[in-house]
Amino acid sequence: MDINDIAARAAAKIDAARDAKVNAVKTAAASGVELAEAAQLLAAAEQKYAKDYQAALRADWTESDLRGFGLDAPTKKAGGRPxxxxxxxxxxxxxxxxxxxxxxxxxxxxx
Known part of the structure; x- marks a missing residue:
């Protein structure tokens, strides 16, 4: 066997392992970005729901009425000045x- 062939096969194996590591990091990074975007969307939706829920209460619906419609009280309070x-x-x-x-x-x- 030729030394150059052995060196080329070793380099190919190292390159393949490096590429697999890099791809794993790329995939994890892409998932992290998706997660951050989803968290922002969720926070915005929770804020909107809290405001809309409060608007329903100001429109003379009770919490018990809203529960009867299948609407749970928001987990976070609507923003604004106390x-x-x-x-x-x-x-x-x-x-x-x-x-x-x-x-x-x-x-x-x-x-």
Missing amino acids: RGTKAARQTKANDDASREKEMIGATSDGE
Whole structure:
């Protein structure tokens, strides 16, 4: 057997093994990209569902009604600014009104 033939067969075997490794990484990377894209789509769909579910509740449907239609409560809350409690909003509105009255009183006293 010729030394060059042996070396060529060894190089071919190494090349085939390297190509198999590279292809495995390419396949895993492609799956990783698909997974990331699917996760983004899922997050967007969950957010939309949460908003739509809240809109249904604001349209005077109850959670029990929606469950009866086969709609489960969203696992994640809809985004946005927290509303706070009605009492907290009432207190803030009263505080704002009091400050406004004080300012009006201060300007009329100064004249």
